[in-house]
Amino acid sequence: TSANSAIVMRGVGTITFSVAAEPSVSTVVDGIVLSRSGQAFMDLVDAERLEVLRGPQGTLFGKNASAGLVNIVSKGGTDQLEAEAKAEWFEGDEYRLRGSVSGPIGGDWSGRVTGFYGSYDGNITNIFGGRNNKVNGYEHWGTRGIVDYRGDVARLRFIADYFKANDDCCADVTGASRGAVLDAELGLPGGVALGENQRFINHNLVTRTRDKQWSLTASGDFDLSDTHTLSVVAGYRNWENEEIREGDFLPRAIVGTAELHDNGLVKTQQFSVEARIASDQSMPFFYQVGAFAWHSDNKQDFTRRDISCTTSTLPVDPVTGAQPCNINDTVNTLFPTATSNSDVNSTNFALFGQATYRFSNLVALTGGLRYTWDELSF
Numbered sequence: 001t002s003a004n005s006a007i008v009m010r011g012v013g014t015i016t017f018s019v020a021a022e023p024s025v026s027t028v029v030d031g032i033v034l035s036r037s038g039q040a041f042m043d044l045v046d047a048e049r050l051e052v053l054r055g056p057q058g059t060l061f062g063k064n065a066s067a068g069l070v071n072i073v074s075k076g077g078t079d080q081l082e083a084e085a086k087a088e089w090f091e092g093d094e095y096r097l098r099g100s101v102s103g104p105i106g107g108d109w110s111g112r113v114t115g116f117y118g119s120y121d122g123n124i125t126n127i128f129g130g131r132n133n134k135v136n137g138y139e140h141w142g143t144r145g146i147v148d149y150r151g152d153v154a155r156l157r158f159i160a161d162y163f164k165a166n167d168d169c170c171a172d173v174t175g176a177s178r179g180a181v182l183d184a185e186l187g188l189p190g191g192v193a194l195g196e197n198q199r200f201i202n203h204n205l206v207t208r209t210r211d212k213q214w215s216l217t218a219s220g221d222f223d224l225s226d227t228h229t230l231s232v233v234a235g236y237r238n239w240e241n242e243e244i245r246e247g248d249f250l251p252r253a254i255v256g257t258a259e260l261h262d263n264g265l266v267k268t269q270q271f272s273v274e275a276r277i278a279s280d281q282s283m284p285f286f287y288q289v290g291a292f293a294w295h296s297d298n299k300q301d302f303t304r305r306d307i308s309c310t311t312s313t314l315p316v317d318p319v320t321g322a323q324p325c326n327i328n329d330t331v332n333t334l335f336p337t338a339t340s341n342s343d344v345n346s347t348n349f350a351l352f353g354q355a356t357y358r359f360s361n362l363v364a365l366t367g368g369l370r371y372t373w374d375e376l377s378f
Contacts (some may be wrong), residue, residue, distance in 0.1 A: 001167075001169070001170065001209040001241075001243050002038045002041040002042075002165075002211055002232035002241060003017075003038040003201050003209070003241040003264070003266050004017055004038070004243075005034075005037060005038060006025070006037040006086070007027065007037060007062075007070060008025065008067075009025045009052070009054060009067050009068035010054060010055075010067070010068070012024060012025070012067035012068070012256075012267075013025050013067060013328030014037065017071060018200070018342075019036075019266060019268075019298045019299070019300035019342045020085065020298070020342070020344040020376070020378055021236065021289075022035070022036075022063070022064050022346075023036070023037040023064055024064065024065075024066045024067040024070075024232070025037075025065070025067045025068050025069065025070065026057070026061055026062070026064040026065035026068075026069045026070070027039070027040035027069075027070045027072070028061065028069060028070070028071045028072065029072045029074075029215075029270075029361050030072070030074050030157070030159055030217050030233075030235075031217065031219050031233035031235070031274070032215070032217055032233065032235035032237065032272060033061065033062065033064060033272060033294070033340070034237070035237070035239075035270040035296045035298070035346075036239065036266075036268055036298070037267050038239070038241060038266070039213060039237070039239050040070070042073050042163050042165070042211070043116060043118070043140055043163065043376060044072065044377075045074075045098070045114050045116050045142065045144055045161075046074055046075040046100055046112065046114045047072055047073065047074060048073045048074060048075040048076075048210055049069045049072075049073050050055075050070065050071070050072050050073075051069075051070070051071040051073075052068070052069075052070055053065075053070075053071060053073075054066055054068045055067075055068060056068075057069040057267065058370060059352055059353075059354050059368035059369065059370045060288075060290075060335060060352060060354055060368070060370075060375075061122060061370055062292065062350060062370070062372070063249060063348075063374070064349070065146060065203065074144070074146060074159065075100075075102070075112060075146075076102075076112055076146050076148045076157060076370050077092070077102050077103070077104070077105070077109075077110025077111045077112050077146060077147065077148040078102045078103055078104075078110055078112070079103075079104060079110065079331070080103060080104070080111070081102075081104070082100075082101070082102050083099075083100070083101045084099065084100050084103075085097075085098070085099040085150050086099070087112060088096045090120075091118065092121065092123060093120070093121050094118075094119070094120040094121075094205055095117075095118070095119050096116070096118040096162050096249070097117045097118070098114070098115070098116040098117075099114070099115055099117065100112060100114040100115075101113050101114075104226070105147070106295060108149055108150050108151050109147065109148070109227055110147075110149065110150070111145070111146060111147045112144075112145070112146045112148075113143070113144070113145050113146075114143065114144045114145075115142070115143040115144075116140070116141065116142055116143075116229070117138045117140070117141040118138065118139070118140045118241040119135045119137070119140075119143070120137040120138050120139075121134040121140065121322060122134040122135045122136040122168060122169070123137075123199065124136040124171050124173065124199055124200070124201055125199060125201070125202075125287075126171070126198050126200070126201050126202070126203055126205055126206065127187070127188070127189070127200055127201070127202050128201075128202050128237050128251050134169060134208075135168045135169070135171050135201070135207070136169045136171055137166065137167070137168055137169065138165060138166070138167040138168075138169060139166045139167070140163075140164070140165045140166075141163075141164055142161065142162055142163035142164060143161065143162055144159065144160070144161035145159070145160050145161070146158070146159050149186045153222065154220060154221065154222045154223070155220065155221045156218075156220045157217075157218070157219045157220070158217070158218050158285045159215070159216070159217040159218075160214075160215070160216050160217075160268070161214065161215055161253070162213075162214045163211070163212070163213045163214070164211065164212050164213075165206060165209070165210065165211040165212075166206065166208070166210050166211075167209045167210075167211075168206050168208040169207065169208065169209060170203075170207060171201050171203060171207045171246065172207070172249055173198040173199070173200075173201055174186060174188070174192050174198065174201070174249055175192070175193070175194055175195045175196060175197075175198045176192070176193055176195070177192055177193045177196070177344070178192065180321070181254075181320060181321050181322050182250065182257065182322075184320035184321060184322070185202075185250055185251065185252075185254065185317075185320045185322050186201075186202045186249075186250065186251070186318065187202055187320070188200045188201075188202060188275050190360055195211070195240070195328070197304070201251070202251045203244075203246045203250075203251065204246075204250075204251045204252060205244065205245075205246040205258075205268075206244070207240070207244060208243075209242070209243050209244075210211075210238070210240075210241070210242040210243075211239075211241050212240045213237070213238065213240070214237075214238050214241045215235060215236060215237040215238070216235060216236045217233070217234070217235040217236075218233070218234050218235070219231070219232065219234070220232050220233075221231035224277070226280075227265050227279055227283075228277060228278070228279055228280075229278050229279040230275065230277050230335050231275070231276045231277075232273070232274070232275045232276075232312045233272075233274050234272065234273040235270075235271075235272055235273075236269070236270070236271050237268075237269065238269045238285070239266075239267070239268045239269075240265075240266070240267050240268075240269075241264075241266040242263075242265050242266075243262070243263070243264040243265075244261075244262070244263055244265070245261070245262040245263075245264075246261065247260035247261060247262055248260040248261075249297070251311065252324050252325070253307040253308065253323060253324065253325040253327075253333075254267075254308055254322040254323060254324050255310060255311060255312050255322070255323040255324075255325065256310070258307060258308035259307040259308070259325075260304065260305075260306055261304070261305045261306075262302070262303070262304050262305075263302070263303045263305075264300070264301070264302040264303075265299075265300070265301045265302075266298070266299070266300045267297075267298070267300075268296060268298045269293070269296065270296035270298075270299050271294070271295050271296075271297065271348060272292070272293065272294040272295075272362065273292075273293050274290060274291070274293075275290055275291050275313035275354075276288050276289070276294045277289055278289065284357060284359075285355070285357045285358075286355070286356055286358075287353065287354060287355035287356070288316075288353065288354060289351075289352070289353040290351075290352055290353070291349075291350065291351050291352075291353075292348070292350040292352070293348070293349050294303040294346070294347070294348040294349075295345075295346065295347045295348075295352075296345070296346045297344075297345050297347070298342075298343070298344045298346070299341075299342065299343050300341075300342040300344075301339065301340070301341050301342075302338075302339065302340045303337065303338070303339045303340075304337065304338050304339075305335070305336075305337045306334075306335065306336045306337070307327060307333065307334070307335055308325070308333070308336070309325035309329075309332055309333045309334065310335050312324060312325050312332060312333070313326045313329050313331050313332065314326045314328050335353070342378070343378065344376070344377070345376070345377045345378075346374070346375070346376050347374070347375045347376075348372065348373070348374050348375075349371045349372070349373045350370055351369060351370070351371045352368070352369065352370040352371070353368060353369055354366065354367070354368035354369075355367055355368070
């Protein structure tokens with residue numbers, strides 16, 4: 001799922017479920033560094049370009065870019081009125097719709113509005129209760145608005161976006177036999193020993209992921225002289241992720257095999273501001289210096305709920321040979337539950353500089369230094 005996904009570059013990355021861990025491959029969207037790897041796994045809408053910067057990028061991009069960086073820059077407003085629409089249909093009833101309108105607003109101002117929607121029923125069938133519902137699909141939608149100002153000595157950009165996802169993904173299939181009783185409990189068409197070709201499940205809880213993310217960004221480039229430019233970017237991002245997991249892969253709890261259901265909720269909000277002064281990069285010697293400030297609040301609640309029994313007052317199922325747990329019998333049936341609550345706050349300040357001397361079009365020497373002050377509370 002998105003919260004448990006990460007970008008790995010040249011074999012190096014950070015894979016962890018901890019809300020306190022920060023990525024080693026950073027993702028930057030329109031100048032804003034994303035706090036968590038999972039925030040990067042959203043639909044790319046109207047991207048002007050996507051840059052993949054390999055190797056350590058810590059001097060200019062900070063401690064979260066020790067293995068590399070993915071930099072995403074959005075399309076902005078245009079001088080002429082433009083409109084674009086795209087509709088796609090794929091086998092399996094997967095639909096995607098995208099549309100954008102851009103053009104002048106007045107004077108040196110222009111804007112762009114983009115929206116998208118996508119849905120997919122899924123490629124796995126859940127036969128629980130005889131309903132035969134498709135799962136492992138998704139529903140995504142979102143919108144983004146950009147306002148640009150292009151003056152003689154300043155360029156400004158303001159961005160607001162909203163993204164939402166509701167995925168009934170990713171259900172674990174049973175591809176190998178779990179024994180005669182559990183195989184009968186599953187009751188899957190064609191048996192269960194189908195390996196990777198298994199396309200049916202029998203789950204009483206649908207594994208799903210819900211994502212919601214919105215952000216505000218303001219940036220500007222100001223010409224200080226013919227050779228120097230001041231750049232400032234500030235942003236706020238808010239991300240919520242909920243994960244629901246079926247962990248026993250069965251339709252019910254039975255004697256000897258417990259029911260296991262997980263629920264996880266992650267909430268992250270971040271504020272950041274960065275200022276840089278850069279010289280003319282067309283000269284043989286060029287440089288930039290800057291300062292960076294950042295704060296993020298991260299909360300994670302994770303609950304595991306079990307239902308287990310070693311004996312039951314209910315009779316043995318004559319079809320499957322399993323004896324179901326009686327959830328109304330609180331003497332013989334146990335309901336162990338555990339919850340973890342995490343609260344992590346991170347504050348970061350940095351000063352940095354980098355200079356390059358270009359000896360020729362083939363050879364250049366670059367040196368840089370970054371000072372970082374970090375405070376982590378948990």
